[in-house]
Amino acid sequence: MNPKIWLSSPHMSGNEQKFINEAFNSNWIAPLGPNVSGFEEDISQYLNEGTYVAALSSGTAAIHLALIILNVSRDDIVLCQSKTFSASANPIVYQGAKPVFIDSEKETWNLCPIQLEIAIKDSITKGKMPKAIIAVHLYGMPYKVDEIHTIASTYNIPIIEDSAEAFGSSYKNKKCGTFGDISILSFNGNKIITTSGGGALVTSKKKIKDKAVFLATQARDKSVAYLHSHIGYNYRMSNVIAGIGRGQMTVLDKHVKLRRKNYRFYEETLGNLDSVELLNEPQDYFSNRWLSCMLLDSNKTREALRLEFDKENIETRPLWKPMHQQPIFSDCKAYINGVSDNLFERGLCLPSGSNLTNPELDRIYGVLKSFFALS
Numbered sequence: 001m002n003p004k005i006w007l008s009s010p011h012m013s014g015n016e017q018k019f020i021n022e023a024f025n026s027n028w029i030a031p032l033g034p035n036v037s038g039f040e041e042d043i044s045q046y047l048n049e050g051t052y053v054a055a056l057s058s059g060t061a062a063i064h065l066a067l068i069i070l071n072v073s074r075d076d077i078v079l080c081q082s083k084t085f086s087a088s089a090n091p092i093v094y095q096g097a098k099p100v101f102i103d104s105e106k107e108t109w110n111l112c113p114i115q116l117e118i119a120i121k122d123s124i125t126k127g128k129m130p131k132a133i134i135a136v137h138l139y140g141m142p143y144k145v146d147e148i149h150t151i152a153s154t155y156n157i158p159i160i161e162d163s164a165e166a167f168g169s170s171y172k173n174k175k176c177g178t179f180g181d182i183s184i185l186s187f188n189g190n191k192i193i194t195t196s197g198g199g200a201l202v203t204s205k206k207k208i209k210d211k212a213v214f215l216a217t218q219a220r221d222k223s224v225a226y227l228h229s230h231i232g233y234n235y236r237m238s239n240v241i242a243g244i245g246r247g248q249m250t251v252l253d254k255h256v257k258l259r260r261k262n263y264r265f266y267e268e269t270l271g272n273l274d275s276v277e278l279l280n281e282p283q284d285y286f287s288n289r290w291l292s293c294m295l296l297d298s299n300k301t302r303e304a305l306r307l308e309f310d311k312e313n314i315e316t317r318p319l320w321k322p323m324h325q326q327p328i329f330s331d332c333k334a335y336i337n338g339v340s341d342n343l344f345e346r347g348l349c350l351p352s353g354s355n356l357t358n359p360e361l362d363r364i365y366g367v368l369k370s371f372f373a374l375s
Contacts, residue, residue: 005314008190011355016247023240033239035246042249049178051202052209055237056216059164059186059199064091065212066160066182072097076131077123081111082322083340084136088162089323101324101334107282110143111135115335117151133159137166137176140290145171145179167192168256168288177202192255192290193248195241256288258354263289269368291352299345306348308367319347
């Protein structure tokens, strides 16, 4: 059998070991040290919007801390994009709050402004102002920033910008990760750059970063004794892991270019087929193309193609199953227009790693050529 082609595997730059060795040689192994502060500064400079960054153990931890900082507590309403990975929604439940799921719009597959405003108005009429909105840049495609933020501003609801999949993407030349009242990034093993596991909280306010770091390091008060007046968390990134991140930051733009090149390969291969739709960039949008995705004409066709790839030891997967379809969230309120259900039925994520080789692309093309009877 041919070697496995992964959907999105880690892609090392060769620079990581230098920073890791520095951590070992200086004995900075704990969740603090020069690599942590250096990684935070690297991210801040890349985002280039006067941001403050707290490097954390995961993107999920960043969302959890963002909810805490925004004073989300038991029985509060948090509006969350339904078409996303469960890590966007799980921290709402950590806080004892109630997730309310909002469907997608067709152009970017992200949070639908119409359904969002309906949900807000409905919640207000029931005497409950939503406490926060979690908006996701799905698969690296920015959400409708202007529309969503206008609505949030109108009702004075803060936005947690889930940019876990969109580091390197931008809208109107402004980087994703800088739009939210609080924004989050992920450096999980399958992301466009990785620290094996890790994430970051991004904010324009130093006091928010300082609070995030305080909470992420067990909320230890300034005292000779181990004094705690708040519940804390073990969410800080280690100096060793941050060293991997520093090495990865040196190739972020290169990885974006390579992933966008993969998308162009799929566009050139499939773009003229009536039975296939790709996620195109609207004007002013720039996607990192973390994953290249396609829609087929039916669930039956989608599954047939997925199984053909599987026979050739090539990993693909359906688009995210919407949160309103998940058993754990079956009792949650949802505002649905059918878009995310349709995307899940017909959508497939294709191999997209920045380390895909030409022979691997040839194998992928072979499956597509046979399945669609390409000339």
